[in-house]
Structures are given as C-alpha cells and as structure tokens.
Amino acid sequence: MATQAAQASTIAVATGHLKAIEGHLAQQVATALANLDHLKEHKHLILKSQGGSHLHAAGTPLTAIHNKENQEGTDGPEDLPSKLAALEKALVDRDLLLLRQNEDIASLEDQLARAQLNPARRDSANQRTATERDLIPAVNVPANLDAPMPATMELARDQIVLLRKALQNSQDDTRQAENSRIESEAALQSAVKELQSELTEQQQMWWRLEADCRNLQNLLAQANHEKRMLINQLLDLKGSIRVICRVRPMMSSDALTAATSSSSILEIPSPDTVILAPDRTERIVYDFDRVIGPSEGQEEVFNEAKGLVDSVAEGYNVCMLFFGPTGSGKTYTMAGRPGDLGMAANALAHLFRLAREVDSKQQVRVSASILEIHNEQINDLLLAQNQQQPKLEIKEGSAGVEVPGLTIKPMAGMQEAEAIMQRGRAARGRGGPEEATRSHLVLTIYVTCTHRSTEATSSGKLHLVDLAGSERLAKGAVTSERTKEVQAVHKSLTVLGDVIQAIQQKSSHVPFRNSKLTRLLEDSIGFNSRTMVVLTCSPASEDASETRSTLEFGLKARKPEGLTRQGSTSPKRHFLKALRSTNE
Template sequence: MPQVQELKGNIRVFCRVRPVAFSSSTPPSSLTPSTPSSCSLLTGAQISESEKQSGKKNAIHFDKIFSSDSSQEEVFEETAPLVVSVMDGYNICIFAYGQTGSGKTHTMEGRSEARGVNYRALDMLFRLALERRTTMKYEFKVSLMEIYNEQLKDLLELHDSKGEMKRLDVKPDPSSSSTSSTYVPDLKLVTVQDLEDVQRVIALGMKNRSTSSTQMNEQSSRSHCVFSVYVTCHDLLKGGNFFGKMHLIDLAGSERLSRTGATGERLTEAKNINKSLSALGNCVSALVAKSKHIPFRDSKLTHLLQDSLAGDAKVLMFVCSSPCDSDAPETSCSLQFATRARGVELG
C-alpha cells in the first residue's frame, strides 16, 4: 500500500527524459542520470561550448529521474503515494511541463498498451475504495476541460442548450470556507465507477481537444488539458463527509516562436500558451520567495489551480525533457523552471 505523502514539504519534481525519436537526425546530448537510480541529472545542455569541449557537466537534482527507457509502471509507482492523498481530503495537483514533443501527453495519458498517470491514478483509487468499503464509501466524479487562448472549454459539453459555445470561468467556491478555493460553475461532472467509464470520458474529451501541426511537433497540443477528479468520502464509522480534488494536467508545450514556424492563428495560440506558462512561473517564483501576494489571477490556468498549488495542497511536477542537443535551449529553460518549482515549500 502506498504511503501518504507528508503534508508539509516542497513541491516534488520528477524529471523524465524521452527517447530519441527514430526519425531524429540530431544526436543525443549528455542528458542522463548520473547513476541508474540517481536523483541527479548530468547535462551538457546548460553549459557553455568551451565547458562542453572540456568534458565538464552540470548536475541538477530532482526528487526522481526517469531515463528514456523507464516504463509507465515505474513512473506511476513513484507517483502513487501522492494520488492516495486525494482520498483523505487533500487537493492534489500533478502536471507535466516541457517543450513541445517532450513526452508530456505520453506521461499523463499514454496509449492503450501503455497507460499513463491519468488512467493508473483512477484505477488505483477504484481499488482502494473497494478495499476500504467496510469503513468508507467513496464517490468519484470527473471533468475534462482545456484552457485554449485563455478561455476555459468544457471538453465533455461544448455547447449550451442554444447551441452556442459555453462560456466558463473560474469563481470562488461558495461551499468552501477557504478564500482560495476555486471552482468552475456549469462545468460538466460525470460520475465514474470503473475504468471503462473513465476511458469513455477521456476518449470523448480528447476528440474535442485543440491540436494542430507545427514545425516542432506533427500533432501539437495547442491548449492546457485539465482532467480533474472529485472525491467525496462518507465515513461509515464516525459519520460525516470530506472531499478531495485532484487535477491531472497535460500542459501545452513551451516553445520558441522562431522554431515552431507559427503564423496567424497558430501564432496567437503560441503567444497565449507562453503567456500562461509565464504566469505559472511567476506564481512559482512568488511561492519560493514566500511573497504575501501570489499572482494567481494573471491567467486562467493559475487561477484555476489557486487552491491546488499552495497551502495544504500536494503538488507533483513532471519536467519532460528532450535528450537532443538541438533542443538544448528549451531543455535548459524547462530544467531551470523545474529547479525553481522544487524550492516551493507547502503546508
């Protein structure tokens, strides 16, 4: 049984290095764990050319590093202790960050033969609910939305009764005593009881997600995808209810506009993606500095996650990285952001 993560502590950061694509003509860099089981990453992508020629490498430390041959099972085994906490009433935030094509969607969603964190998390929650059925009764609901060009879009119910696009926004949660608690009015919540229900929900939502082709990725996600799980627990022995919420997020890829070849609508999308990722970075920096004001309202993404990135929430970040030297600038930015995130103390 996974151990519940301690309430107080830093944001946990896992680094996952994707394999070199078979079609890639660029050689891999020295982006590798210092030892097979190490939490230190050796990288030549962040140092000068003279240092690289001298063979010097930098070591960056994370809570866990997964090499390019790590399986989905190995990744989730380290993630599971955090997932358990949502059944004990905590807000959980697990998100994948990195450049376009670095493996974020594979980590969070995966494929039918290699399921990612989203499916494995729900599978574990269902099994735990069955094990605890004599003392606890759990109810699970899910939602699936995307943040596209700074607009919230319900991927399970695109239009209202008049056939118009539903306009959603983030609001303070009136049912919570916490001033930081947020919710999205009119967001469709679907009750799920098993993995088949989850698969149907995700399959429907992914058909409606905004994707397009760029020079960096043939099927690039143009939005942040937020799969949320809402858990209601009824204590059968002591009475009373408590609630937990878990956001599982596949962020749109961070990218330099010069590399994507974006124009027109794609350019607008890229600018909004980078703007919201910058807002996330600003919130992380403010949390590290323990500022009195955290700029959560600077973007829809950070406003939505306000109650899941601070206070008693538990946060895990996957920084997904490319091993290719041609991607070194983006990899460097991703690793620097992840290093800052790891310095945030919660609780």
C-alpha cells in the same frame, strides 16, 4: 399387515373347526355312554333272569354282542359281556384322543391369544420372508365333519405344528428386528453425537478465524494510517512542490545531422540527478526529487505519485503539472497510450482500488471533468458534440475553486473512466494537432469519501495538467493567430513559474489571478495542497535549448537549496535565463 390378518383369520378358522370336532366327538361319546348304560341294564336283566350261575359269560367281546343286537336282537345273551368289553375299549381310545386334541387346542388358543396380545410380534410378522410365510399353509378343514375322525385330527395337528413353527419364526424375526433396531439407533445416536461435536469444533474454529480476521483488519487499517502519516510527513519534508524529471528515449524522428551528435545530451548518474552536456565545454548538474531515465516505464513514474494520489482520497487537493516542449513526452506521460497506461489512468485505477478496500466503512465517489484553456478561454471537452460551448468562468465556491456549468461525469470504474478520457482527448483534437499543442488540458478527478456510520465527508481533487508546449515562438511558422496563441501560452507558463516561485519563497503575494490556468489551480498548488511538476525532456542534441529551458523551469519550481551543484554556469544565471526564455 395383510399377511398378519390372513394368518389370524386362518388360526380362527382352525380353532372353529377344532371346536366343531370337539363337539362332534363329545356327541359320539355321549351316544356311546348311553349305549353302555343301555347294555348294562340289558345285561342286568339277563343275569337277573338266568340267576348268578351265568356271570362268567361277562368276558364275551362287546362288538360281538353289539353286532348281534344290530342283527335285530337275534344273538344269544351269552355274547353280551364281550360286546360290552369291546365298547368300553373303544370309549377309552376315544377319550384319550379327545384329551390330546383338547390339549392341542388349549395350547394353540394360548399361543394365539399371546400373539394377538403382543403388538411387537404382530408387527414383526410383516418382516417375515416369503419362504417363511410359505411354511404356513391355509388350514383346510374338511367340510364334512362326519369324515373319519383320525384323518381330520391328523390334519389339524399338522396345521397346528406348522402354525407353531410359523409363530416361532415370527418371534425370532421380531427379536432380530428389535435387536437390529436397537443397534441402528445406537449407531445413529453415536453418529449424531460425533457430528455435533465436529460442528461445535468447526464453529469454534470459525469464531477464532473471524476474530483473527478482525484483528488483522484492524492492524492493517492502523498500518495504513501510520503509512499515510509517514508519507504525509515525508511529503511535508520534501516540500509541497515536488519536481521530477523524465527523459524520454531517442526517437527515430529526432534529427541526426552532422552538426549534432547522435548521443544523448542528458546523463543520469543517480536517481535524483541529471547532467545536461550540450557540448564538450559545458556540463550542468541538476538535482530533482527524482530523475526517471529513458529505460524506465510508466509504472516508475506513477510510483513517484502514488502517495499524492492517496492524499487525494484523504481530502487533499493535488496538482500534477506536465511541463516540456512539444514532442518531449508530456501527453505520453500523462495519458499514456493503449495498453501502456499513463499517470491519469494509473491514478484512477489506484483510486478505484482504494475505494474497494475501504468500501465497508466508507463510500467513495469518483467523478471527472476535462477542460482546455486555449487563448485564455475555457472549453468544456466533455460536452456532447451538438452542444454549444458555453462561456465558462472560474469562481470561488463553498468547496473551493469551481467552474460553474462545467460537465462533471461520475465514474464507477476503469471502463467508464477510459471512455471519458478518450472523449476528452478526441474533443481536444478537433481544433487540429497544432492547436492542441498550444492549449493546456486539465483533467480534474474529484474524490468524495463519506463515512458510512458517521456520514462525515471529505473531498479532494486531483488536477492533471498537460501543459501547452513550452518551446519558443521562433520554432514554427508565424501567423498572427499563432503568435496570439503562443503569447497566451508563454504568459500563462510564466505566471505559473511566478506562482510556484512565490509559494516556494513563502511570499505574501502569490499572483494566482494573473492567468486562467493559475486561477483554476489556486486551491491545488502550495499551502494546504500538494503539487508535483513532471519535467519531460528530449535527449536529442537538436532539442538542447528547449531541454535546458525545461530544466531551468524545474529549478524555479524546486526549493532554493536544491538547485545546481556544479558546472561552469552559475545557477542564478540559468534561473534568470529560464525566466527570460519562457517570456520570449
């Protein structure tokens, strides 16, 4: 803008000076014309005084006459014609010069006017390069207008030429700038169009993907629903009580004497059969829902229970009973060890996974309590260490069997769950390991699902019961206190067997109230609930008797048609023997 203003002011100054020059020239012409008139009059007077005979002297140079006049009229009258002629020529020259200047000025003014009227040109002047701007010098008109006219005129003409060139450049620049603006605008418009079409395409693709995703989610939900229905049907077909048997590996602690064999007394010919061969004369075959061998891990055990854990999230009550003599692997199978998750941790992890999967539709809350039943007394294992153990009783509440006052801890994830289970284990161990083996530990996981839109709620619970060792009294040192403990354990295990048998036989009376344990599990065994008995067996020959008792207990728990198939001993005899051994 500054350059443009400077240029306009330069042009204005030049125009002013040119107008001044024009005025000056006009004044000189007027003077010359006056001189001419004067001379003409003078000549006329001379001719008049000399008569018509002297008229031929009119060809004398005017300058000479003029010079003579300047010499105070000393020249003779014969020089006047030549002076007049010279003056006339000078006048013609000046007229011509003036005419050219007028033309230049008119053209310059015209260009100036056009340049001022066209804002696009004015703006484009800003884009002129430095080199081009240098082509326009400042118009320096001599301050003294009396200086010789040709030099002033020449300078003015040069400046006009330069200004014209500058104007031309400016016009070229404007045109170029306009062209490039049009080109850029077109390119920009086409890029915008391209982006818009790309955006539309992507939006359409996104909508398609969203729709696909919704369809897949619906299909998945439907498939999951169908899967659960099939699992439920399968579970119903298998009966409400499933029995699986887990045979632990041989341990270095298993006594190997000359009287016993170092080889396992248990054979697993198929995934649902275990053969007890305590000696060469006897082979008893037991069929269960599944037999898990020594080489199989915790994962395989959990796979058998996954369907049951799913049904807890659907509102079923489920009970898993870990039954076997001390050292057979009940605690290992239920609780696991660090880095080797047992059934409880696997079930919790599965429930938290389910909760995450259904999170958009349902809110799933998981909580847990841990208690032990020792000498028919219930102890809360989640009490703070300094808290007094309250007297806890089992009641029938609106939501089923309850233990009012029992600590129930909410759990948001596995970290919290691990900490709670660890706390329960530590509390159980406070009475010493001996006491722990003579008490039942019950970990109960409560699952509540609330539908986010309908607010319909379903609740289920999963009892995991690490039963007291099922071995007979004769095995350890006998004190009156220990006798009392063992009798309490045996009584509760016998009642448990009776309850299971009554359920399997669809008996009208089920003796749930005969022990604290069965009373606690009343709404979670049989009928509208699901139960899994996990028999844990030692393969060591020195544990043959306990292993047999355990397998016989399993027989009790299974449906009547699933008992032993072959061997030298009748199933019925084994069954009665199992009952007797549990009651001893």
